[in-house]
Amino acid sequence: MATAALPAQTGQVHSATTAAEKYRGAVVEDLQLQPAFCVKSSETILRAIEQAYERDFSHIPVLDSQRRPLGYIEVATLKERWEAGKADASDKVINYMTRFKRTASQPYTVITPYTPLAELEEFLTRSIFAIVTDPSRKFVVALATTHDLETFVSRRGF
Template sequence: MATATLSPQTTHLFTATAAEKYRGAVVEDLQLPPAFCVKSSETILRAIEQAYERDFSHIPVLDRQRRPLGYIDVATLKTQWEAGNTDASDKVINYMTKFKRTVSQPYTLITPYTPLAELEEFLKQNIFAIVTDPSRKFVVALATTQDLETFVSRRGF
């Protein structure tokens, strides 16, 4: 009867810390596509069309100063529209999930220079991360757990 044993190298794969797994990589190393955002005054029809063109499942909603207010879940919005619960000309602000910024839930800054280990921790509690420039003046990209998984598989870890 043959038995298999794990070598020290194989065992290391299952117990790797986030820092070891990402080998010092930062968000910029994910090579994310540029973010697609909509203004709060955009119609849901236009938002849905553009989301499908770009293959985005969540879209940040911005105010007039281009600050993130919240996001729309494209699949949920499309379902509501197909069910007749919305009108194509309705504004996305009426259907967005608002970001909760409070003392107990402060804004977490994710930039292109944020270590992937920190991003992983953030994504344990959130669907996606909005990546902004360090001064939070504009949205650079969106990051998901799938982006992290793709990165790790590309690196062969």
């Protein structure tokens, strides 16, 4: 069987092939992510900041009373606001979170433990992190970042 190297016709085709080869069929579950840490929208910012630093998280998903993601808080920004006196420790995180945009024209991208890493990488070109949910989208499993992908690739020597 003979093989020949053909030049890529477009960068898009080449990059898709590269991503598939880079991850060799691995899925999000293979990243071995830490379990997710989330806060309720009614949680105080002091408690959220303390818990984020205990777990070394930079972003925390904010959930409603039915455990659905509403948005997220960026811990460093929230801490800066608090230290500058622009937020009170007893304020609720819902007042400082970035809301997810949920529209018919911009639906959620579902990322589960079984999502291929090539798809996760593509998603992370548009987002700073991905919320990984169970396949039925009932609860948050983990958060994934480009750093997680880089660590995976370096560990595996891909």
